[in-house]
Amino acid sequence: MKDFPEVDGWTVVPLSGDLDDYTAQEVRLLLDALVADGATRVVIDLASVPFVDSTGLGVLIAAARRAREDDGAIRLACVGPRVQDVIELSGVSALLRTYPDVAAACA
Template sequence: MTAAPASDLVSIDVTGSASGVLLTVAGEVDSSTAPSLRAVLDSALADGVPALTVDLDGVTFLDSAGLCVLAAAHRRAAEDGVRLRVLASNRAVIRPLQITGLYDLLAIERVEPGAGVA
């Protein structure tokens, strides 16, 4: 798989294997970049992957548009029987997830900053 179209604000790298797909997101996920993340997530889920990992270690800003995309991905993954993992390391991502209740719903896996996928 390849990288999603990048903007100046966000980059989304996609790697795949037989066991699933890894999305490595870096930068800002807001109303202008969330549609790109949604498109990549939708594409991965449409491919019928068994597992999908979203690595938000490199995300520096996450607003309501990004939260909505993650919630929709969770809902679709649950409907399709896909194991969804979401990794986060910094307060700019973790705090909005906690405030909205998505931290527990998505079963966020906290990683050390810079660690990315374990």
């Protein structure tokens, strides 16, 4: 598995491209593997993700729930305006906290 940087005990996972029905399975497998390997504090960097659909949100929510079961958390960083709108309109903001940048998410 690819090594991801750690910042203050948080594993930072940069994603790129749309997070939708076509890419969700790959992201789900990645996040499952990270949590299984003990990375329960994960910051997902969405700076290069212009679009997220309901399938993508489902992947993020499922990962957050798995991390919480192990006393961890999933945080979202660098969320663009379109993605932020989807997160807020769907009510997912109650489950996933967003941060303006990776440094803030890892603090």
